[in-house]
Amino acid sequence: MGIATIVVAAGSGSRFGGEKQFSRLGGRSLVDHAVVRALEVSNAVAVAVPEGSGYGYPDQRVTVVAGGATRAASVRAAFSALAGEFDMVLVHDAARPLTPVPVFERVVAALARGNPVVVPVLPVNDTLKRVEEGVVTGTVDRDRLARAQTPQGFAWDALAAVVRSGLEGTDDAVLAEGLGFTVTTVAGDERSLKVTTPEDLSLLRMPSAGLGLDFHRFGEPGRFRLAGVELVGWEVIAHSDGDVLAHAVADAALGAAGIGGIGDVFLDSDPRWSGADSLELLAECVEMVRERGFGIGKVDATVILERPKIAPYLETMAANLARVTGGEVVVKAKRAEGLGDIGAGRGLSAFALVVLGNG
Ligand code: CTP
Ligand code: MG
Numbered sequence: 001m002g003i004a005t006i007v008v009a010a011g012s013g014s015r016f017g018g019e020k021q022f023s024r025l026g027g028r029s030l031v032d033h034a035v036v037r038a039l040e041v042s043n044a045v046a047v048a049v050p051e052g053s054g055y056g057y058p059d060q061r062v063t064v065v066a067g068g069a070t071r072a073a074s075v076r077a078a079f080s081a082l083a084g085e086f087d088m089v090l091v092h093d094a095a096r097p098l099t100p101v102p103v104f105e106r107v108v109a110a111l112a113r114g115n116p117v118v119v120p121v122l123p124v125n126d127t128l129k130r131v132e133e134g135v136v137t138g139t140v141d142r143d144r145l146a147r148a149q150t151p152q153g154f155a156w157d158a159l160a161a162v163v164r165s166g167l168e169g170t171d172d173a174v175l176a177e178g179l180g181f182t183v184t185t186v187a188g189d190e191r192s193l194k195v196t197t198p199e200d201l202s203l204l205r206m207p208s209a210g211l212g213l214d215f216h217r218f219g220e221p222g223r224f225r226l227a228g229v230e231l232v233g234w235e236v237i238a239h240s241d242g243d244v245l246a247h248a249v250a251d252a253a254l255g256a257a258g259i260g261g262i263g264d265v266f267l268d269s270d271p272r273w274s275g276a277d278s279l280e281l282l283a284e285c286v287e288m289v290r291e292r293g294f295g296i297g298k299v300d301a302t303v304i305l306e307r308p309k310i311a312p313y314l315e316t317m318a319a320n321l322a323r324v325t326g327g328e329v330v331v332k333a334k335r336a337e338g339l340g341d342i343g344a345g346r347g348l349s350a351f352a353l354v355v356l357g358n359g
Contacts, residue, residue, distance in 0.1 A: 007092050048075070075091055093194060243279070299322075
């Protein structure tokens with residue numbers, strides 16, 4: 001009983017130029033993206049992958065099987081790997097990594113209303129021409145056409161009939177149509193784009209950026225840290241080690257991933273961070289960003305302070321930040337030209353822009 005999803009990921013990606021399902025996007029493979037989303041609505045997930053791919057997914061609800069020579073054969077292999085009967089089975093392309101969970105939910109809701117086969121579709125917005133040898137021979141009425149996406153949903157018996165039939169087709173609904181099932185549509189989503197070529201994958205890589213700032217006051221003469229580099233001048237008055245540069249980068253990374261700010265994640269009152277190494281704190285933030293499926297692409301940061309002169313250390317700071325974030329990092333320094341408290345040398349600040357990449 002319940003809902004199972006079959007993720008088909010056993011294709012060879014001939015138009016992509018390789019097994020696209022294992023390409024990475026935002027910190028995880030396309031197939032992992034599909035499985036993560038499928039798990040949001042499913043009690044069990046069966047993934048069909050190429051024989052000997054070594055693919056695994058660390059969740060006991062997920063079963064991995066070797067697929068077949070065609071998409072329909074892969075569906076059959078995954079279907080027979082499902083343990084027991086489910087009320088409904090969804091079939092989803094691993095090549096659609098970013099299908100929003102609400103699309104899965106719309107399919108499930110339509111099945112729950114008693115429809116045996118459900119397909120998410122989108123309208124055709126371009127005018128469609130019939131073309132023969134480079135010459136237009138007619139215009140097709142697009143109002144009666146729709147683009148079919150996945151996940152496609154089936155009552156258990158409907159998919160069992162498709163599997164038994166051994167029919168072949170580029171999607172599963174077409175097979176059900178052939179068997180006389182009524183196929184009902186729900187709204188698809190443009191973000192559910194199917195990756196066919198490398199260009200499709202670049203379309204899905206949307207840049208997201210975050211801005212981070214941090215300020216600290218100087219105290220007694222002593223040492224302070226910037227991106228892990230220890231500098232001689234003053235102590236910084238702070239709960240952690242007061243590394244404004246690491247904090248600004250962490251804040252920007254969390255913001256870019258939509259998590260919030262460093263103050264939301266690490267409470268000042270948390271004794272763990274008393275005098276903590278801020279590069280470790282940054283590493284935790286980067287890990288949270290990765291868990292969201294992103295990576296750090298670029299970091300551009302500026303430290304503002306009057307003295308000491310930090311130009312000789314900027315490259316080391318950038319290298320430290322690059323090691324921890326995995327991104328491309330630039331660190332610059334500026335004086336505040338005597339303006340305000342920072343200009344008077346009573347403290348320092350850092351600004352960072354982080355652009356997320358594909359980790
Ligand atoms: N698929 C599968 N088993 C096959 C063929 C395809 O599981 N024998 C899966 C693909 O991995 C993909 C989905 O079906 O997730 C849609 O297929 P398609 O986009 O055509 O992927 P490929 O067959 O891998 O690509 P190509 O046709 O360019 O070779
Ligand atoms: Mg194919």
